[in-house]
Amino acid sequence: MPLPPVRHAFRAVLLAGMMACAGGPPSPTFVEPVRSVGQRELSVDQQARHALNRLAFGPRPGDVARVTAMGVDRWIAQQLTPTRLDDSAMDRVLAPYATLDATAGELLRDYPPPAALLARQRLRDGNTTMNGADSLALRQSARKSRQFVAELLSARVARAVASERQLQEVMTDFWLNHFSVFVGKNQLRYTLPEYERTTIRPHTLGRFRDLLDAVAKSPAMLTYLDNAQSVADSGRPTLASRGNAGRGDARRRRQVQTAVDRRRATMGGVLRESVAAGQGRRPRGLNENYARELLELHTLGVDGGYTQQDIIEVARALTGWTVRPPRTGEPTFWFNGAAHDAGEKRILGTHLAAGRGIEDGEQVLDLVARHPSTARFIARKLAVRFVSDSPPGALVERAADTFRRTDGDIREVVRTIVTSPEFFSHQAYRAKVKSPFEVVVSAARAVGGQADTSALSSLAVARLGQPLYGHQAPNGWPETGEAWMNTGAILSRINFGLTVASSRLPGARLSDWPPYATLRAAPREAQVAGVIEAFLGGEASRETREILMSGENPLLAGGAAPAGGEGGDARPVTPRRLAGLDQIVGLALGSPEFQRR
Incomplete structure (x- = not known):
């Protein structure tokens, strides 16, 4: 009707x-303002509301008056140092969440995947036939295994609503999106609480190189973009073949595979496609997924000046960066030298000598974190988040200069953006x-x-x-x-x-x-x-x-x-x-x- x-x-x-x-806004192109540095177009009330809408998730009743009274610049300075803000009330809200502080191994033990629970029961009972009790147990296990994900998502919204550290929550949202992972891939969900808690949150306003390192070594990202499966191509020299790892690595590979098989039989394993990577179990060869996204999405940007050969060389440098099998119930980052391509490499014009191990990957992270294209890419993306969909080029360049000058200090880059005249302009006001x-x-x-x-x-x-x-x-x-x-x-x-x-x-x-x-x-x-x-x-x-x-x-x-x-x-x-x-x-x-x- x-x-x-x-x-x-x-x-x-x-x-x-x-x-x-x-x-x-009416004009889709941000016109460069003609005014002196420090001049702001918005009224004091508008500045407070604008800051609360960009550095926070919007004002609560009374917030605009409070920020106006204390001064917008002082409020911004407080938000830029979140550890100095009392957020104990938020801690009390989160206290009942049972799984936010759990490790992946603990979650696997307490909230096992349904298939792992069934395998465990059959191993215990010697029964291989599905019956009604098995079906009920599977349904209950599936429901229970979703509980900790629901708690994680609920806590994310709760923090955004009620935390006094609003910029911390805005930046957590920004970096979780920048370094995006998908909950539905394999058993990746078991790594998510740690990914948010230990990989992203401690580094939201820290140094970009530290954040990049934490992400690159996180079981969540190693699993999501398949680097945990990436091993030296057949015929390529590895540390083991060069004698640098030798029999110890070979023995380690056998031990790892035994642990993987045992763990799979009782728990279903963690990150089931990744734990066997580079550990002597049907090697899959070089995987370029993480190397490609590291350059295109995480650092230099699609027009950052790298080539397909750079992607291949970065992937080679990161072979052996994998996830330790849950022999003790705890999947963590592990460098497996027996899976690492130990040949020489050339990446972004820099020569990496043969015979090295984890240093190859560490140097790659150094190179991309300090590359000029990364400074511009991250600066622009932050300006898009805080200012407008088409941020002014002059602001992006100043923010990129801050990134380079401070060795990727995210706090200072954000400060450059959110205290700028462009941020407090009519064109930026309500533009997002x-x-x-x-x-x-x-x-x-x-x-x-x-x-x-x-x-x-x-x-x-x-x-x-x-x-x-x-x-x-x-x-x-x-x-x-x-x-x-x-x-x-x-x-x-x-x-x-x-x-x-x-x-x-x-x-x-x-x-x-x-x-x-x-x-x-x-x-x-x-x-x-x-x-x-x-x-x-x-x-x-x-x-x-x-x-x-x-x-x-x-x-x-x-x-x-x-x-x-x-x-x-x-x-x-x-x-x-x-x-x-x-x-x-x-x-x-x-x-x-x-x-x-």
């Missing part, structure tokens, strides 16, 4: 405004479209929500089109707005706003919003003005104001965030018509203005 004409018009207005978000993760978190923060310890908030992110750790390709989720704006995704965002206003996002009850009790009894015009001030920074288009005043609802529902894939799904789940202040808040959260940051 077609919608009445008024509602057709209302939906058209919203869709037009939302689609305009994808194009960014929020990702689904940012939509969910900023909405929860806007209504004064608390950390959600259930899985529902992370599920809402997935339903809006961005399942955490769910991007299969290594390029991560898009950082630019056009990727998130299509009709289905837009309607899903409108619907999600109504969900929040219905108090059906855990931890985000609208009644907890401080002005709620007062505004609820006010005339509609005052309600609209209060909502625009609180949620849209006092700035809304004429069309949005008219929509909020009219109360027309294009979806005729306030259902929960709809099920859907990468682009979202516009189908409401539980039809419910909102009224009064709840309706105004819901429509404001779904408005084009709220979709920008």
